[in-house]
Amino acid sequence: MDLKGKTVVVTGSSRGIGFAIAKAFAAKGANIVINDILVPDEAINEIKAMGVGCIGVVADVSDFVQSEEIIKKAKEEFGSVDVLVNNAGITRDCLLLRMKEKDFDDVIRINLKGTFNMTKHASKVMLKQRRGAIINLSSVVGLMGNVGQLNYSASKAGVLGITKSAARELGGRGITCNAIAPGFIKTPMTDVLSDDVKSAMLAQIPLGRQGLPEDVAKVALFFAENDYITGQVVNCDGGMVMQ
Ligand code: NAD
Numbered sequence: 001m002d003l004k005g006k007t008v009v010v011t012g013s014s015r016g017i018g019f020a021i022a023k024a025f026a027a028k029g030a031n032i033v034i035n036d037i038l039v040p041d042e043a044i045n046e047i048k049a050m051g052v053g054c055i056g057v058v059a060d061v062s063d064f065v066q067s068e069e070i071i072k073k074a075k076e077e078f079g080s081v082d083v084l085v086n087n088a089g090i091t092r093d094c095l096l097l098r099m100k101e102k103d104f105d106d107v108i109r110i111n112l113k114g115t116f117n118m119t120k121h122a123s124k125v126m127l128k129q130r131r132g133a134i135i136n137l138s139s140v141v142g143l144m145g146n147v148g149q150l151n152y153s154a155s156k157a158g159v160l161g162i163t164k165s166a167a168r169e170l171g172g173r174g175i176t177c178n179a180i181a182p183g184f185i186k187t188p189m190t191d192v193l194s195d196d197v198k199s200a201m202l203a204q205i206p207l208g209r210q211g212l213p214e215d216v217a218k219v220a221l222f223f224a225e226n227d228y229i230t231g232q233v234v235n236c237d238g239g240m241v242m243q
Contacts, residue, residue: 001082001083001131001133001224001227002225003025003028003029003030003083003221003224004028004029005029005030005031006031006080006082007030007031007033007074007075007078007079007080007081007082008022008025008030008031008032008033008082008084008085008224009035009070009071009074009081009083009084009085009118009122010025010032010034010035010087011035011036011070011084011086011087011114011118012035012036012061012087012088012089013032013034013035013036013085013087014036014038014039014040015036015187015188016187016213017087017137017182017187017213017216017217018034018085018087018088019034019043019213020212020214020216021087021213021217021220022034022043022047022054023046023050023217024214024217024220024221025083025221025224026047026050026054027050028221029051030052030082030083031052031053031077031078032047032052032053032054032055033054033055033056033073033074033077034047034054034055034057035056035057035058035059035070035088036056036058037059038058039056039057039058041056043056044056053077053078055073055074055077057069057070057073057074060110060114061086061088061110061114061118062109062113062114062117063117064117067114067117067118068121070118070121071118071121071125075125080125080129081122081125081126081129081132082126082129082131082132082133083132083134083135083224084118084119084126084132084133084134085135085136085137085220086114086115086119086135086136086137086159087137088110088114089110089111089114089137089155089189090106090107090110090111091107091149091189092104092106092107092151092152093148093149093152094148094151095147095148096150099150099151103151104151107151107152107155108151108154108155110155111156112154112155112158112159112162115136115158115159115162116162119134119136119166119177123170123175126170126173126175127170127173127175130173130174131174131175132170132174132175132176133175133176133177133224133227134163134166134170134175134176134178135177135178135179135180135220135223135224136159136160136162136177136178136179136180137159137179137180137182138156138157138159138160138180138181138233139153139156139181139182140181140182140183140235140237140240140241141156142155142156142158142159142160142181143157143160143181143233143241143243144241156181159179160233162177163179163231163233164177164231167230168231171230171231174227176223176227176229176230177230177231178229178230178231178232178233178234179232179233179234180216180219180220180223180234180236181233181235181236181237182211182216182235182236182237183201183205183235183236183237183238183241184198184201184202184205184211184237184238184240185210185215185216185236186210186211186212186213187213204240205237205238205239205240206239206240207238208238209238210238211236211237211238215236216236219234219236
C-alpha cells in the first residue's frame with residue numbers, strides 16, 4: 001500500500017512504540033489518529049508539524065463502545081481507515097502464586113479484548129473499502145513464555161491467534177493482518193524494570209543492545225507497504241528468539 005494520504009489508526013500511541021509508529025507513518029505522508037487514554041496536545045502537534053493531518057481520540061480500547069468511536073472519528077475526519085495498528089498494551093507482572101485475579105483480567109481485557117474490539121470495528125470499514133492492513137503488537141514472550149508474565153504472555157499469544165484467524169477471514173477482501181513480536185525495547189514500559197532484570201534481558205540478546213521504538217516502527221511500515229504478506233509474525237528482538 002502506498003501510504004501517502006491514507007488513514008492510519010494507532011492505539012496507545014501517545015508515547016513509546018505507538019508514537020514512534022505514528023511518526024514513521026506520518027513521514028510517509030499518512031494522516032494519523034492517535035488513540036490513548038490521555039492524548040497530550042504536544043503529541044498531536046508534533047505529527048501535524050510533519051505536514052499531515054492528525055487527530056487525537058481519548059478512548060479505552062478494552063471498551064467495545066469507546067473503541068468503535070475511535071474508528072468512527074477516524075472515518076469522519078479522514079474518510080477511510082486504511083491501517084490499524086493494535087499497539088495499546090499494559091503489563092501487571094507478578095509470579096503466578098501471587099498474581100491477583102484482577103492482574104490477569106486487566107491484562108487480558110486491554111491487550112487481547114482491546115485487539116479484538118479494534119479489529120472488529122476497523123475490519124467493517126476495511127471490508128467495504130476492499131483494502132486494509134492490520135498490524136498487531138504481540139511480544140516474544142507470547143512465543144516463549146516468561147517468569148512473572150503468565151497474564152501478559154497469555155494475552156500476547158492470544159494476539160497471535162487473532163492475527164492468524166483474521167488473516168484467513170479477511171484475506172479475500174485484500175486485507176492483511178500481521179503481528180510484530182518485539183523483544184526488549186526501550187520505552188516507559190521497560191524503563192521501570194530493575195537494573196538486575198535489565199542486565200538479565202540484555203544477556204539474552206545476540207545483538208547486545210536494547211531495541212528502540214523506531215526499530216519496531218520499521219517492521220510496521222514493512223507490513224503496511226507489502227500487500228502480499230499476511231498471517232505472519234516478525235520478531236524485532238535483536239536475535240533473542242530464533243525459530
Ligand atoms: P508504553 O507503556 O510505553 O505505551 C503503551 C501505551 O498504551 C501507553 O501510552 C498507554 O497509555 C496506552 N494504553 C494502555 N491502556 C490503554 C487502553 N485501555 N486504551 C488505550 N490506550 C491504552 O508501552 P510500549 O513499550 O510502547 O509498548 C507498546 C506495545 O508493544 C504494547 O502492546 C506492548 O505490550 C508491546 N511490547 C513492548 C515491548 C517492550 O519491550 N517495550 C516488548 C514487547 C511488546
